Amino acid sequence: MKEILVLGAGYAGLKTVRNLQKQQGDFHITLVDRNDFHYEAAELHEVAAGSQPRTKITFPIQEVLNDKTTFVQDEVVTIDRDAQKVTLRNHDALHYDYLVIALGFVSETFGIPGAAEHALQMVTIPTAERIHEHIVETMKHYRQSHDPNDLRLLVCGAGFTGIELAGALTDERKKYAELAGVAPEQIEIVCVEAATRILPMFDDELAQYGLQLIEKLGIKLMTGCKIKGINPGEVLYTAGDDEQPQTIKAGTIIWTTGVSGSPVMGESGFSQRRGRVIVNDDLTDQEHKNVYIIGDVSAFMDKQSNRPYPTTAQIASRMGAHVAKNLAHQLRGEATEPFSFVSQGTVASVGNTHAFGVVGKTKVKGYPASAIKKMIRNKSLNDLGGLKEVLSLGCFDLYH
Ligand SMILES: Cc1cc2nc3c(=O)[nH]c(=O)nc-3n(C[C@H](O)[C@H](O)[C@H](O)COP(=O)(O)OP(=O)(O)OC[C@H]3O[C@@H](n4cnc5c(N)ncnc54)[C@H](O)[C@@H]3O)c2cc1C
Numbered sequence: 001m002k003e004i005l006v007l008g009a010g011y012a013g014l015k016t017v018r019n020l021q022k023q024q025g026d027f028h029i030t031l032v033d034r035n036d037f038h039y040e041a042a043e044l045h046e047v048a049a050g051s052q053p054r055t056k057i058t059f060p061i062q063e064v065l066n067d068k069t070t071f072v073q074d075e076v077v078t079i080d081r082d083a084q085k086v087t088l089r090n091h092d093a094l095h096y097d098y099l100v101i102a103l104g105f106v107s108e109t110f111g112i113p114g115a116a117e118h119a120l121q122m123v124t125i126p127t128a129e130r131i132h133e134h135i136v137e138t139m140k141h142y143r144q145s146h147d148p149n150d151l152r153l154l155v156c157g158a159g160f161t162g163i164e165l166a167g168a169l170t171d172e173r174k175k176y177a178e179l180a181g182v183a184p185e186q187i188e189i190v191c192v193e194a195a196t197r198i199l200p201m202f203d204d205e206l207a208q209y210g211l212q213l214i215e216k217l218g219i220k221l222m223t224g225c226k227i228k229g230i231n232p233g234e235v236l237y238t239a240g241d242d243e244q245p246q247t248i249k250a251g252t253i254i255w256t257t258g259v260s261g262s263p264v265m266g267e268s269g270f271s272q273r274r275g276r277v278i279v280n281d282d283l284t285d286q287e288h289k290n291v292y293i294i295g296d297v298s299a300f301m302d303k304q305s306n307r308p309y310p311t312t313a314q315i316a317s318r319m320g321a322h323v324a325k326n327l328a329h330q331l332r333g334e335a336t337e338p339f340s341f342v343s344q345g346t347v348a349s350v351g352n353t354h355a356f357g358v359v360g361k362t363k364v365k366g367y368p369a370s371a372i373k374k375m376i377r378n379k380s381l382n383d384l385g386g387l388k389e390v391l392s393l394g395c396f397d398l399y400h
Contacts, residue, residue: 002027002331005086005096007076008262009033009061010041011313012295013102014384015320016327021066023328029069030094032086036061036073038384039125041104042313043377045161048122048131048254049168050175051352058125059389076103079268081288098290098330100323103262105296105311107255108274114230119156119255122165131254138251139179147251151180151187154235154250156227157257158193160201160348163214165256166191167350170217190220190250192227192237201310201346202357209356209365210348217350222248227257259311261297273299276308281338282326283319292326294319300339315341317383347373 004020004027006013017031037058046052061071075089079101086094107123109115120131135153142150153169153176155162169189177184191214198221199207214221222237228245229236235253236245261275270277270285276299278286283298285291295316299308309315318341326336347357347369355369364372374395382390 002097003095004029004098004100004327005094006031006100006102007079007086008102008104008295009035009038010102010104010295010316011380011384012104012298012316012320013100014038014061014064015317016100016102016292016294016323017069018064018384019321019324020327021068023324023331025328025331027068027327027331030072030096031061031065031069032072032074032076032088032094033061034073034075035125036071037125038064040313040377040380041123042380044122044125044128045165045168047125047128048165049172050132050135051168051171054125054129056393059385059393063388064385076264077267079264079270081268081285081291084290096290098292098327100292100294100327101265101297102295102316102320103264103297105259106262106275108258108260109255110258112227112229115156115227115255115257118230118232119253121255122161123259131252135176135252136179139176141251142180142182148186149233149249150251151176151182152248152250153187153189153252154248154254155189155191156230156235156253156255158191158195158198158221158223159256159258160199160346162191162193162256163199163210164349165254166214166219167217167354168352170219171351173218185218188220189218190222190248192222192225192235192248194224194226196224198223199348202348206356206358206363206365210350213350213354213356217354259296261311265293265297276311278308282336283323283339284326284336290330292323294323300341302341309341312346313380314344317380347376349373 040057043057074091077087107121121127138150173184173187176187225237225239227237234249265272265275277293278299279293296311302309322339345359349355355373356365378394
């Protein structure tokens with residue numbers, strides 16, 4: 001019996017397992033994740049803002065496994081491709097015939113001094129929960145301190161993640177204001193961003209719409225401001241061509257400027273850049289045909305732009321489905337198929353009822369876009385968790 005080892009139960013890894021479980025054949029799957037639950041990483045900003053509890057974006061991994069799969073809850077430490085062995089923190093090493101690496105992303109601070117120490121990260125359920133706890137503590141602190149900086153929430157980066165987070169924070173403004181005992185208008189939400197043009201994945205018209213929406217929601221956007229360092233409660237930046245550093249203080253500073261693939265890739269000797277490994281057309285490792293690398297640890301080249309596709313939940317899940325198909329081919333002694341990707345579009349939510357983006361070739365804005373975003377989430381939940389998880393976690397109140 002062939003042993004298939006899948007590392008990571010995120011969008012990529014869990015999709016691989018779900019689809020493989022439907023295949024016939026003489027194989028057994030072992031799935032490893034540090035958590036005993038799957039979490040929807042694309043919804044972490046909701047937990048960070050306090051709009052959703054963790055239970056609304058997670059489900060137990062065991063619930064979606066059948067008797068073909070054994071689950072091991074542990075942390076992957078290193079991967080030895082020559083010995084076909086994976087070392088875990090607390091269990092004996094695991095051996096495999098086929099390996100699927102889907103260990104996802106970590107925060108990237110680009111070596112900016114103080115970013116790791118003095119800014120809150122938003123990359124896992126505990127880090128997202130920590131952000132919410134911090135906001136609550138800081139708002140309550142204002143009642144004694146009367147320091148207006150306690151009322152300022154500063155998001156470092158106005159990329160997709162930063163904008164979605166800022167939107168979720170505006171939704172909760174009233175609650176924060178109540179905790180602090182002030183008017184909602186006194187809660188200030190600021191995004192500091194190095195680029196002068198935000199959301200490069202959208203054309204000028206959509207990006208302009210996004211900017212207007214951000215302004216309408218009262219989010220202060222500081223573009224063209226390069227973050228140079230973070231001290232406790234303070235961000236240092238330079239604006240435009242002015243080299244003179246300036247500072248902005250905030251009781252809550254959240255880091256969303258970028259992500260890298262898991263450090264396990266570099267620590268295991270993969271040839272990688274920021275934790276991402278360039279893969280073959282069929283998603284296998286360039287040196288080992290029995291090793292697949294998918295999701296945010298994978299760099300799959302877009303032949304048109306000659307750059308890797310951006311890492312998203314959408315491509316991660318599609319890669320997972322493709323790997324399940326290729327593994328079935330390999331188990332039957334057949335050739336693997338090349339992976340191809342056409343994006344189905346991108347929709348950015350700015351709070352619960354506002355969104356904008358592109359679906360297929362159609363631009364979507366406002367309430368309809370927000371409903372579409374929720375339907376995209378329900379589809380993803382269905383793919384990974386099935387009807388049971390859609391019924392317990394899905395968004396059916398599409399307009400509110
Ligand atoms: C706030 C936010 C909003 C986003 N919005 C969107 C969006 O709207 N659309 C979109 O397509 N994408 C979005 N993304 C990006 C998307 O979430 C990622 O691209 C996606 O999660 C990658 O999937 P993955 O399966 O590769 O990794 P992950 O989802 O990160 O899963 C990795 C899994 O591996 C486990 N793991 C990691 N390291 C170890 C270890 N050493 N040992 C054991 N287990 C480990 C983790 O617990 C996790 O379960 C967003 C991301 C964020 C943060």
